[in-house]
Amino acid sequence: MVNLEQTINELHDLNAERDAFSSISGYFFQFELTLLHILYDGSEKDAFSDKECKATYKVETIEDYVKYYKKDDKGYIRLAQMKHHVSKTTNSKYYSAVLSLYYTYLNFIEKNETNIELRATIFHYDMSPVKDIYTVLTSAIESEDKSLQSIITKIIDTGLDSEVNRLSFSQITSFEKTETHASISQILKQELSNRYQSLHPNHTPERLYASAVSKLIQDSGNGLDLSIETLNSLFLDEVEIMKGFYQLKIIDYVKGIIDSCINEVDINFRYTEEVKTTYAGIYVDFIAPFIEVKFQHPEFRYSFLRTVTPKEFSKAIELNSLSEYESFLEASDAIKQTLSNLAKIIFNYLSSGEEIRLEDWFEITEKGWLFDYPSEERGKGVLIGNFYGDIFSSLYYMLPRLKDRDLRPDVWYVKHDDVDINASNQLNYEVDITSPSEDLHKHIYAQPFDDHYHIQCLGCLTVSNLSDCKKVNNIFIDQCRVKGV
Incomplete structure (x- = not known):
C-alpha cells in the first residue's frame, strides 16, 4: 500500500x-x-x-x-x-x-x-x-x-x-x-492563450493569465489541490479575476524593485558586511512593510506615482486594473531611485539613535506623498525620481501636480544634471524656482507665485557611496553647503 x-x-x-x-x-x-x-x-x-x-x-x-x-x-x-x-x-x-x-x-x-x-x-x-x-x-x-x-x-x-x-x-x-x-510571465500567457483562448470569446491572453493566477492564489489559500484537469475545467466558461489581483501584482512588483536594491548593495565589494546587513534591514524592516501597507489604498498608489515620476503621467489610469500595473512598470526607474534615496536617508538617521517611524515622516493623501523629515529646516518636501536630460521638461510635467495649495511642497529632493540648478561653487543654491530670472530661464514653464520652493540637488546624499554619510544632513539645511561645511 x-x-x-x-x-x-x-x-x-x-x-x-x-x-x-x-x-x-x-x-x-x-x-x-x-x-x-x-x-x-x-x-x-x-x-x-x-x-x-x-x-x-x-x-x-x-x-x-x-x-x-x-x-x-x-x-x-x-x-x-x-x-x-x-x-x-x-x-x-x-x-x-x-x-x-x-x-x-x-x-x-x-x-x-x-x-x-x-x-x-x-x-x-x-x-x-x-x-x-x-x-x-x-x-x-x-x-x-x-x-x-x-x-x-x-x-x-x-x-x-x-x-x-x-x-x-x-x-x-x-x-x-x-x-x-518577465519571460516566465510571457511564456505562461502564451501557453494559456494557445490552449484556452478559443473556448470563449472573452478569453483574452491577459484575462486568461489573471484568472489563472487568481485561481491558484485563492485555491492554495484555501488548501485546495490543483491539477491540469482543474485548469481545463476552469476555462470552459467565462473566467473571473479575483478582487484586488492587480493590487497584489503591483505590491509584488515594487517588492521586486526593493529586492534589486538589496542585491545591488549585497554584490558591491566596497561595502562591509555590516553595511550590507544594515541596508537589507532598512529595506526589509522599514521600507517594504510601509509601502505594502500604504499600497493597500488605491488612491495612495496613484498619488505615489504622481509624486515620484518626473515624466508625463497618464490621467486615464483605472485603479485596480492592468493600466495601473503598467503605469508602475513605466515608472520603475523613478520608484527605484526614490526608494534608494530614502534608504540612505534612513541609514544616516540610524546614527542619531532616534526611533524611525516612516508613518511620521510622510504625510500621504490622494494628491501626493509629502516627506516631513525631522530635521528639515524649510518645511515639507517630496522625494522625486531623478531628472535626466532637460530638467525643464521634467518641471513642465511635475509643476501642475505639485502646485495644489493642499499639497504644494517646500522642497523638491531630486538628483539632476542641469548646471543652472545644481549646486556648484558658482551657484550655491537656486531658491526661487517659481519666479526665475527671465533672462536666465526663458524656457521654464512656471507661474510667478508669491511663494517659492527649493530644488534640493541631492549632491550631498551621494547615493553612489551608500556608506558615506558625512554630508547627508546638508540636504535638509536652508542654503546649500557645497563642500559640506
Missing part, C-alpha cells in the same frame, strides 16, 4: 513553521512558474521529467509546492523551491532552501517508505553559474549565520546527518535555471 497522502501530510507538519512568503519579492514568480509546471505536467516539458503522469499539486505544502502521483503501485513525491534574483548570487543565498529540503529528506528516509520515490528541485533565476547541491549543503551546515541555526539544529537532532546521507540527498536534489520572471 502506498501511503502517499499520509507521508505528504506528515512531512508538511514538520515544516509548518516555515514562512510561506519569506522573501521580499517572488510571490507572483512562484505562482506563475507553478502554473506553467501544471500546464506541462506529464509532457516532454514536465519540470521533473515525469512522463505520462496525472499529478496533483499543492502550493505551500512542505515547500513552495509539492507534486505527487501514483503509477504502477508506486508513489512519487516532487518538491519544488523557487527563487528569483536579479543579479549574481553567492551560495549563501540558497543555504536556507537547501537546508529545508535536506531536513525534509532526512525525515523522509526515516519513514522507510520504499515504495515512494522522492525528488526535489530548486528552480531559480540568477546571473550566476548553476550551483552544486552538495557544496551548498556542506557550506550551509557549517555556516555561522544565526538565522540558520534553528534549521541546522533540527537537522542535527534527527541523528541522521552523515556523509552518506548528504551524498544521497545530492543525488535526488538539483538546481535548475529558469527564465527571468
Whole structure:
C-alpha cells in the first residue's frame, strides 16, 4: 500500500513553521512558474521529467509546492523551491532552501517508505553559474549565520546527518535555471492563450493569465489541490479575476524593485558586511512593510506615482486594473531611485539613535506623498525620481501636480544634471524656482507665485557611496553647503 497522502501530510507538519512568503519579492514568480509546471505536467516539458503522469499539486505544502502521483503501485513525491534574483548570487543565498529540503529528506528516509520515490528541485533565476547541491549543503551546515541555526539544529537532532546521507540527498536534489520572471510571465500567457483562448470569446491572453493566477492564489489559500484537469475545467466558461489581483501584482512588483536594491548593495565589494546587513534591514524592516501597507489604498498608489515620476503621467489610469500595473512598470526607474534615496536617508538617521517611524515622516493623501523629515529646516518636501536630460521638461510635467495649495511642497529632493540648478561653487543654491530670472530661464514653464520652493540637488546624499554619510544632513539645511561645511 502506498501511503502517499499520509507521508505528504506528515512531512508538511514538520515544516509548518516555515514562512510561506519569506522573501521580499517572488510571490507572483512562484505562482506563475507553478502554473506553467501544471500546464506541462506529464509532457516532454514536465519540470521533473515525469512522463505520462496525472499529478496533483499543492502550493505551500512542505515547500513552495509539492507534486505527487501514483503509477504502477508506486508513489512519487516532487518538491519544488523557487527563487528569483536579479543579479549574481553567492551560495549563501540558497543555504536556507537547501537546508529545508535536506531536513525534509532526512525525515523522509526515516519513514522507510520504499515504495515512494522522492525528488526535489530548486528552480531559480540568477546571473550566476548553476550551483552544486552538495557544496551548498556542506557550506550551509557549517555556516555561522544565526538565522540558520534553528534549521541546522533540527537537522542535527534527527541523528541522521552523515556523509552518506548528504551524498544521497545530492543525488535526488538539483538546481535548475529558469527564465527571468518577465519571460516566465510571457511564456505562461502564451501557453494559456494557445490552449484556452478559443473556448470563449472573452478569453483574452491577459484575462486568461489573471484568472489563472487568481485561481491558484485563492485555491492554495484555501488548501485546495490543483491539477491540469482543474485548469481545463476552469476555462470552459467565462473566467473571473479575483478582487484586488492587480493590487497584489503591483505590491509584488515594487517588492521586486526593493529586492534589486538589496542585491545591488549585497554584490558591491566596497561595502562591509555590516553595511550590507544594515541596508537589507532598512529595506526589509522599514521600507517594504510601509509601502505594502500604504499600497493597500488605491488612491495612495496613484498619488505615489504622481509624486515620484518626473515624466508625463497618464490621467486615464483605472485603479485596480492592468493600466495601473503598467503605469508602475513605466515608472520603475523613478520608484527605484526614490526608494534608494530614502534608504540612505534612513541609514544616516540610524546614527542619531532616534526611533524611525516612516508613518511620521510622510504625510500621504490622494494628491501626493509629502516627506516631513525631522530635521528639515524649510518645511515639507517630496522625494522625486531623478531628472535626466532637460530638467525643464521634467518641471513642465511635475509643476501642475505639485502646485495644489493642499499639497504644494517646500522642497523638491531630486538628483539632476542641469548646471543652472545644481549646486556648484558658482551657484550655491537656486531658491526661487517659481519666479526665475527671465533672462536666465526663458524656457521654464512656471507661474510667478508669491511663494517659492527649493530644488534640493541631492549632491550631498551621494547615493553612489551608500556608506558615506558625512554630508547627508546638508540636504535638509536652508542654503546649500557645497563642500559640506
